[in-house]
Amino acid sequence: MLMKADKIKSCYIGPQISPEQFIEEHFFLYLVKGTIHGYDGHKHYTLKAGESCIVRKNHLARYNKLLDNGAFEKIVVIFDAAFLKQFRQKHAVSLKGAVGNEAFFSLRPSKLLQPYLQSLTPYYNGSGEIEPAFANLKREELLLILLRDNPVLPHILFDFGIPEKIDLEAFMQRNFRFNVSLQRFAYLTGRSLSSFKRDFEKVFHDTPSKWLLQKRLREAYFLMDKKGRSASDVYIEVGFEDLSHFSFAFKKQFGFPPTKIKEQKRITAV
Numbered sequence: 001m002l003m004k005a006d007k008i009k010s011c012y013i014g015p016q017i018s019p020e021q022f023i024e025e026h027f028f029l030y031l032v033k034g035t036i037h038g039y040d041g042h043k044h045y046t047l048k049a050g051e052s053c054i055v056r057k058n059h060l061a062r063y064n065k066l067l068d069n070g071a072f073e074k075i076v077v078i079f080d081a082a083f084l085k086q087f088r089q090k091h092a093v094s095l096k097g098a099v100g101n102e103a104f105f106s107l108r109p110s111k112l113l114q115p116y117l118q119s120l121t122p123y124y125n126g127s128g129e130i131e132p133a134f135a136n137l138k139r140e141e142l143l144l145i146l147l148r149d150n151p152v153l154p155h156i157l158f159d160f161g162i163p164e165k166i167d168l169e170a171f172m173q174r175n176f177r178f179n180v181s182l183q184r185f186a187y188l189t190g191r192s193l194s195s196f197k198r199d200f201e202k203v204f205h206d207t208p209s210k211w212l213l214q215k216r217l218r219e220a221y222f223l224m225d226k227k228g229r230s231a232s233d234v235y236i237e238v239g240f241e242d243l244s245h246f247s248f249a250f251k252k253q254f255g256f257p258p259t260k261i262k263e264q265k266r267i268t269a270v
Contacts, residue, residue, distance in 0.1 A: 022184045023103065026057045026079040026157055028142060030117065034072035038063035040103030041175040052107045054079075054146075056156060058163055058188065059103035060178040075117060077142055084157055087143060093154050105156060110149040116142060165190030169203045176215045179239040182208050216240065217253045224261050231258035 029036075030052040038045040040061045047053055049068065055061060065072050087093075099105065120138060123130045130138055147153055171189050185208070186196030200208045216238040223229045223238070235246035250258045 021060055021062050021178045022180045022188075023055055023057050023059045023061055025081065026084075027055050028075075028077040028079065028107075028146070029053055029055055030075040030113075032073035032075060034068045034074075035066040036063050036074075037066070038104050041178065042102060045102075045104040045106075047104070052113070054105040054107060054153070054156060056103050056105060057081075060175050060180065060184075060188070061103040062178070075120070077139055079139070079143065079157060081160060083136065083139060085160070087140060088158055091144070093147070093158055095154050095158060099152050099155055105153075107146060107153075108149050110145060112145045112148070116145055163188050163190045168196075168199050172200075172204075172211075176212055177219065177237060177239045179236075179241060212239070213249060214253070217250055220246070220250065220258070221254065221261070224258060 029047065031047050031049050033049055035049070036047040038047065038055075038061060040059055045053075045063075120130065123134045123138065125131055143157075166189050168189050168191075172185070175185075175188075182196065183193055186193045189196060191199065197208060200206075200211070204211050206214075220231075220234050220238045223234045224231065231247060231250070232243055235243050240246040240249070247257055247259075256263075
């Protein structure tokens with residue numbers, strides 16, 4: 001389905017979000033129109049119009065959007081590390097409370113948030129972004145509002161440490177569907193790339209690249225064979241960049257293209 005460009009709107013404050021499924025910087029996400037379904041390897045999330053969340057750095061996450069009468073609109077404010085460090089120097093912020101490890105942290109409703117969002121309108125430029133001269137001021141204002149109504153938020157935003165070493169097997173079994181580099185996987189498990197590869201072969205008795213390819217192909221086969229999904233519907237979900245690469249790898253692995261999986265099933269049954 002084709003969508004008109006003027007129906008898909010975003011307001012960005014700060015640098016653009018990376019298109020990767022690895023979240024490099026925290027960002028605030030408010031949904032004006034439509035619905036977002038998110039997944040972080042642990043659980044699924046739904047964000048509806050009028051709701052907001054913090055999408056947390058150093059996590060893997062993917063989300064897809066559903067239009068509302070052909071429209072989808074969101075407001076995104078990036079809280080990068082440099083900005084957060086400057087903010088903490090300026091304001092007295094204490095780390096208190098504890099939070100889970102989910103990638104999407106739901107924010108409490110705030111009576112100050114709607115007036116703030118409305119106040120952004122005069123600062124938009126022609127491309128739907130905030131004028132650079134005002135970006136940091138408006139980011140600071142938003143963060144003060146969020147900290148006022150979400151006491152545990154400092155524990156998330158002002159932790160500038162790097163990921164600690166974690167259980168490699170459990171992490172990879174949970175996150176193999178994310179299409180990110182080995183360097184990203186290594187970083188998120190608290191390892192250098194060389195130690196990641198070394199530990200990986202000890203655990204899985206295979207190289208990361210070969211294991212990921214096999215795991216993703218088997219997952220795709222299951223989804224198409226048992227769940228009735230199509231190749232074009234699953235290839236991104238299981239970690240492939242494009243349909244042609246997926247189809248080539250699938251045929252090489254199983255001896256027939258993904259479009260013939262039902263036919264092959266009938267032959268096997270006979």
